[in-house]
Amino acid sequence: MADILIKRGRVIDPEQGIDEQLDVLIRNGKVQKLRKRINEKKAQVVDARGLIVTPGFIDLHVHLREPGREDKETIKTCSEAAAAGGFTTIVGMPNTSPVSDNQTVPEFVAAKAAREAVVDVRVVGSITQGLSGEAISEMDDLKKAGIVGISDDGFDVKNASLMRDAMEYAAMLDLPIISHSEDMSFKEAWAMNEGVMSTKLGLPGKPAASEEIAISRNIMIAAITGATLHCSHINTKRAVQLVYEGRKKGVNVTCDTCPHFFTLDESYLVDYDANYKMNPPLREKTEVSALKTYLRNGIIDAITSDHAPHLLVDKMVEFEHCENGIVGLETSVGLVLTHLVKERFISLTRMVELMSVNPAKILGFKEKGSLKEGNDGDITLIDENKNWTVDKSTFKSKGRNTPFDGWELSGKAVGVVSQGKYIQNN
Template sequence: MRTLIKQVRMLGESEVFDVLIERNHVTKMEPKIETTADEVIEGKGQYLLPGFVDLHVHLREPGGEAKETIYSGTRAAARGGFTTICNMPNTRPVPDSKENFQQLMNKINQDAVVHVLPYASITERQLGENLVPFQELKQNGAIAFTDDGVGVQQASVMYEAMLKASAIDLPIVAHCEDNSLIYQGVMHPGEKSNQLNLPGIPSICESVQIARDVLLAEAANCHYHVCHVSTKESVRVIRDAKKAGIRVTAEVTPHHLLLIDEDIPANDANYKMNPPLRSHEDRLALIEGLMDGTIDCIATDHAPHTLEEKQSGFEQSPFGIVGLETAFSLLYTHFVKTNKWSIEDLTHWLTSKPAEIFNIDAGTIEIGKPADLVLIDTERTESINVNSFYSKGTNTPFHGKQVSGIPTATFVNGTLVYKKEDLYV
């Protein structure tokens, strides 16, 4: 199979290029390629970028198929330009044993349309007590270990987990939340929570566990990765840990970069996520932390739920919003089009940097490398419409938002896995 993508812009280049894909790999990148091809895609001056890499996705299967499946979630990923995603283990059953993990891998191999690299849990059934068989799970394909969805409450359990992960050179990935400081909260405490009469989750719920864990990681000589950083205190702790030489990396979500608690219009659970939307000062600290390298990359924390689940208000609905299909366009619109970031910066935080963190062979366009690519139309503008989502989840606060930077075609191993129908017939 030979695919020719014609006349595309590439990062760092002033002229347009043709790109030839053969046997799943990029084989030529030249201003003009004269050849026959089985498939020709007219780039028309769009950007050709490396396929995006998302370190934090919930595919829900097994056990949560009403919310999302591996098939629907990976199609949503492809529509958003993501070609490699890492799926979280808060499923039923949890991938906490060789048998459960192999069943998950079989389903991924059967149904996924993009690369899926699964996490294993840190503890059995994510209960925070008994550790999983780390070496065995690595041998079966685990990319890292996390109990995402809950924080590991006992320092001794986390320390022992870090020692085991360090011994096999895989990261511990942490949802940081001290349960004793949640206070049954559902959003950030402040004027908006008082106005809506909703209980708050204080910032220290997150930051104190990060502070504990970076010291444990130092003692265990473990690579420690912090999920969805949301507070200025957390940024400060991570920055100090990096300065001290501790092997810590961190991610931030699009929604925490774009929204604050004051943006919540009403008791609308499409704005309910964990960690919650924080203050204006927190958002500024997250942006600064990303730009100065304290925070390493952007991850969506794509967390689909059913429409019925999200119609019960903040106190009764589950935490989480979807993000795979909207991430690039929202960030491009709000940061690149306004000249706060370059498109090179945004692409780096969504491609080469997350790939580097977990040593994933992805995130670049090079001759001889697998053709995991996305075409982006930076001139096109459209409204986010949940009715067109490929994900089963429509739980987003961004419905109706006008965005630019639209993914129009996505290739995985050279195969066209998504194309925008009104552009490519």
């Protein structure tokens, strides 16, 4: 493994209070040195003049699809999509087939990733066996097999007393809960946000309350169990406020939102394009601006993509029958730079907090989220002025289900260093 020397980039490392031009030397996949000027003859030199150098971005909510749905995505292609999008660590949700509810799945993912992945691939275990909501998974075994948290993503745990047991057990094992918060007793089939737009389109809607009720319940259970709760992909003002109130009362609760929630709203559904169909669904315009504000003032902790690759056919049947979700790894950084940083909602430093520092803290990754000497040599290189057009046909991901095809973006991750290798993006 050759040394990698990143020269003359603008290093932004909020944890160390750094925002200045520095050289970074990576040796054996770790940060060796961070200095004004480093000369290392044998190293592979990356000229980072004009670029921003940050601790590697972490997406704590992706769907690897492998094992089980390799037709949609594999650990290899997902990791390549991550690298192309500027991520050096991705965290797979457990709703694979089989479900990651026992030691075999995380061990399989780790083994496969070691052979084929180009970035650090981690995995989450399920809260309940088979995502059934009926009995909790063998979390200690799962932890020994390498999981970094637990989740029943796609569903919530309907039964409050089972959720309490799960949180208590997870707290004992020091595992964070990555929560898909949704009141599962809003049982009527839904296809989008409930409101004026669902009435116009004649589609069954789901109210924001279905998420807000569940977030509120989960925070209260976290309060009595002492669990670490992370509410993922939240998209309403009230939901963020609930997290804020919980935190003020001492509950260990954090949250993230996704790029599609601060760039899109339900009005995009006007032509029944299933690339705008997701769970939770796109909400009203007013929620979009509220989310931007909360991303700025620090109440929202992280940005995730909820990368959810699907087959073309999954999005070309009747709208209500189409699968939920979109791919996001290759558009996330561009959307954040264009619609948050360029529009001056957040600073570059805040972006690094949202996409690297905080995800590392939420998952307890002590060697990530900062370029301290000895930490993982994960680096994201950003050209904040690069103008580009999203072209889904060039995605490394197998998924083509994106609503952002053809979008003009300003700012891109042009390369990453991960696992001791430099990967340049075109």
